[in-house]
Amino acid sequence: HRFSWTSFIMNGNRNGGGTPMRHYDIYLLEDDVAREYRVKEQLLFRLFCEAVKETDPDRSQILQKQIAYITHPIPAEHIGRILRQNPRVQKRGDELFIQHRDDGFVRLRLGHDRIIMYASGNKGAETFVFETLRRIHPHFLAVDYQDLRSAWLRPFRKLLLYDDLA
Numbered sequence: 001h002r003f004s005w006t007s008f009i010m011n012g013n014r015n016g017g018g019t020p021m022r023h024y025d026i027y028l029l030e031d032d033v034a035r036e037y038r039v040k041e042q043l044l045f046r047l048f049c050e051a052v053k054e055t056d057p058d059r060s061q062i063l064q065k066q067i068a069y070i071t072h073p074i075p076a077e078h079i080g081r082i083l084r085q086n087p088r089v090q091k092r093g094d095e096l097f098i099q100h101r102d103d104g105f106v107r108l109r110l111g112h113d114r115i116i117m118y119a120s121g122n123k124g125a126e127t128f129v130f131e132t133l134r135r136i137h138p139h140f141l142a143v144d145y146q147d148l149r150s151a152w153l154r155p156f157r158k159l160l161l162y163d164d165l166a
Contacts, residue, residue: 022126024142026115026133026153028072034139038152041141044070045150048143068113075136076110083108083132088125100124117142 025048029037037044047070051063083089083096090097098106104122106129108115115133119126130153133140140153 020146022119022144023146024115024117024119024126024144026117026140026142027067027113028074028137029139029141030070030072031139033070034141034152041150041152044141045143048150049145049148052145071113072139073112074110074115076112076115079115079133079136080110082136083129086128088128098125098128100128 027048029044033044047063047066051060051067054060054063080091080096083098084091086098088099090099094109096106096108096110098108100106100122101124104124104126105120106125107118108129109117117126117129130142134153138154141150142153143150
């Protein structure tokens with residue numbers, strides 16, 4: 001089954017083959033918060049989940065203020081410029097689309113408070129995005145609400161560099 005940009009764009013949470021798309025919200029944490037919660041990201045994850053699920057407007061506003069306090073604005077223009085240096089990255093409106101070979105695709109929305117990423121197919125395109133973000137700043141946290149997990153986009157470790165020598 002060949003991928004089509006139209007089906008990717010039009011089918012919000014599913015790709016053309018009916019496979020669920022992976023969805024991540026990616027936040028840039030303030031330096032002191034990232035240092036303090038480096039091994040306790042499950043507490044941050046709980047805060048982000050509460051904010052998404054909260055139905056009480058007053059409580060929701062408090063949670064959003066807490067998130068705004070611990071996060072840093074996304075340098076969207078800078079990130080977009082770096083990503084668009086790759087010929088596989090296309091800008092359409094206020095979104096970026098990335099194709100990795102024939103079966104890995106990402107749709108990105110670079111917002112002021114977070115990056116929203118939808119990925120489908122193999123993980124090559126999302127790996128490209130994660131690795132690019134790692135090089136830009138060490139304190140990005142990806143939140144996956146579907147699989148109920150979060151992870152820091154840590155810089156490369158020396159162990160990964162050995163693959164480059166082979």
